[in-house]
Amino acid sequence: ETGVTQTPRHLVMGMTNKKSLKCEQHLGHNAMYWYKQSAKKPLELMFVYNFKEQTENNSVPSRFSPECPNSSHLFLHLHTLQPEDSALYLCASSQDLGQYGYTFGSGTRLTVV
């Protein structure tokens, strides 16, 4: 798969578990994003990284913890989640910050039980 790759595609976790979502891009993009997609709601920006530095934390609860070790990889560490956190988590990248089209990954469908 080319572009932006996310793993796993599906994840079911209990409220006391700790898990991580992974995103990888080899497009040479400098900016990477985490979005949350819930039914009947707009895509919700969570975190933004530019040149592996976090530039935005959109008031996301601390049970979501991002990590960007380099410009090609982005992680979302999850712990003590709530059932309302169940959603599709999408990673995206763009050439730079600003008005560039995103390349999205296929997402991780997360279910918290």
Add this chain to the structure above:
Amino acid sequence: GENVEQHPSTLSVQEGDSAVIKCTYSDSASNYFPWYKQELGKRPQLIIDIRSNVGEKKDQRIAVTLNKTAKHFSLHITETQPEDSAVYFCAAVPGTYKYIFGTGTRLKVLA
């Protein structure tokens, strides 16, 4: 706060007919307007975008129009085909990287 309203939420058209999806934004600083298509179980993909210095942009069967005065923009799909069935998202970008997305329109093209 900043928001983008998108209508309709669902749209069914007969194959070959046209489909129009409309978005209205609140932040007058918005000057970039992308549209994404998300097929069932797949990633959102950029299909067309427009910048505020242009009133219309066309790419084969897809066109986008922008009315900055009224703060609305629309996606037009002509000669619809079953493979156009998907959820379409608009977004307004007010000069930063903060995309403000609409809630999506589920388009169904009936064969």
